Amino acid sequence: MKIGVLALQGDFVEHIAMLRRIGVETSEVRLPEQLDGLDGLIIPGGESTTIGKMAVDYHLIEPLRQFGAQRAIWGTCAGAIFLSTDAHRQQPLLGLMEIIVERNAFGRQVASFEIDLEIPALQKVQPQGGPFHAVFIRAPLIESVSKRAQVLAKVPDGRIVAAQQGHLLATSFHPELTLDDRFHRYFVSLAK
Ligand code: GLN
Numbered sequence: 001m002k003i004g005v006l007a008l009q010g011d012f013v014e015h016i017a018m019l020r021r022i023g024v025e026t027s028e029v030r031l032p033e034q035l036d037g038l039d040g041l042i043i044p045g046g047e048s049t050t051i052g053k054m055a056v057d058y059h060l061i062e063p064l065r066q067f068g069a070q071r072a073i074w075g076t077c078a079g080a081i082f083l084s085t086d087a088h089r090q091q092p093l094l095g096l097m098e099i100i101v102e103r104n105a106f107g108r109q110v111a112s113f114e115i116d117l118e119i120p121a122l123q124k125v126q127p128q129g130g131p132f133h134a135v136f137i138r139a140p141l142i143e144s145v146s147k148r149a150q151v152l153a154k155v156p157d158g159r160i161v162a163a164q165q166g167h168l169l170a171t172s173f174h175p176e177l178t179l180d181d182r183f184h185r186y187f188v189s190l191a192k
Contacts, residue, residue: 002024002026002038003024004026004028005028005044006029006055006064007030008060009047009050010044010045010079014177015176022184024184029041035063039191040072040187040190041064042075042187044076045137048087048103051078052093064096071167071191074171074190076175076176083097085097087102097170098146099163100144105139112135112136115134115155117134119131119132119152125182132180135173135178139172142161143160144160148165150163167191
């Protein structure tokens with residue numbers, strides 16, 4: 001099992017640290033050939049326009065689409081935006097997940113927040129794990145998911161903040177910034 005982390009921009013270091021902590025082999029991905037031999041890929045949080053433009057410059061768009069057609073990809077925050085089909089703006093997107101997102105939906109940087117969420121899917125990796133402490137930093141909202149995708153988590157007002165479409169995963173928040181490794185273990189189970 002080897003999980004790559006897209007390392008163009010954003011908090012890829014924190015994802016790598018979490019994967020190492022749970023004993024999963026990992027590597028930084030900046031070039032198309034670095035996708036070879038990976039079982040899954042994490043696209044970190046950061047700034048989705050920057051990540052998209054750099055992916056264009058590094059000729060990664062098509063290789064990432066091909067990778068995601070067969071193998072697991074998880075996008076956190078900006079990474080979730082990059083995975084989506086529509087972000088209501090002109091910016092490079094992979095269009096792999098049939099989700100529509102709204103960037104910065106919770107307001108500006110100062111409106112960042114943390115909240116405990118019930119995420120039943122995580123019981124797959126830990127039956128009695130309890131709520132998940134979710135960190136939102138200038139986060140996007142998942143406005144809607146197609147019939148092919150499934151909602152994994154909502155904030156109390158009902159807005160969607162995590163979704164899954166087969167082996168593809170999107171979270172508006174940042175599990176890599178906590179010590180809770182359940183989401184990373186859940187993703188590894190999708191990559192198997
Ligand atoms: N606001 C960023 C964007 O729209 C995402 C923020 C994050 O990844 N924490 O790309």
